[in-house]
Amino acid sequence: MQFPKNAKGRSFSLAYYNQRSKSGIVYRRNWLCCSPTLNVAYCEPCWVFGDRTQGSLNWVNGFNDWGHISRSMTKHESSNNHLSACLIYNKWKSDQVLDTDLDKTLKFKTKYWIKVLERVINVILTLAKNNVSFRGDNESLYDGDHNRGNFLNIIELLSIYDPVLKELLSKDKKCVKYLSPTIQNEIINLFSQ
Structure with a gap:
């Protein structure tokens, strides 16, 4: 799939959906979503259940700084706001x-x-x-x-x-x-x- 490039020629990549842990295990970032139309990536659990009063809203409203996305994803994944939103999101998904x-x-x-x-x-x-x-x-x-x-x-x-x-x-x-x-x-x- 082709994603639109920014002024510096960078774009979202499907490789971002996978993360390699320090022990070498590859796991999928189920929280990550990308909108090619809007040319932004966002966190689905934070978008649905995140606390919009604290933390960075980049992953709620959309992130498109493709040069710093890896570092931003790692930081976002370990934030309390993200972890709380994921817990609620998973509970909601499992119980419906x-x-x-x-x-x-x-x-x-x-x-x-x-x-x-x-x-x-x-x-x-x-x-x-x-x-x-x-x-x-x-x-x-x-x-x-x-x-x-x-x-x-x-x-x-x-x-x-x-x-x-x-x-x-x-x-x-x-x-x-x-x-x-x-x-x-x-x-x-x-x-x-």
């Missing part, structure tokens, strides 16, 4: 706590809302196929025993037997439920197209 929890929550919510929409669509299709009116005098689930209309009455009836709809109707008044006349009309229009 942030991504895994967020992903599980997102998948759970997505499945829940798909189930809600399936039920709402089925009620809408049933009413539409049978040419039955949807709305009543008062289209609120929270205003007593007024005529809510067939759509909301069927949703309410199904909620007695269906835990998904039961949970939906138990949500706070201000929460999204996908039961409004606007949503009903949108779904009808989508199916008509």
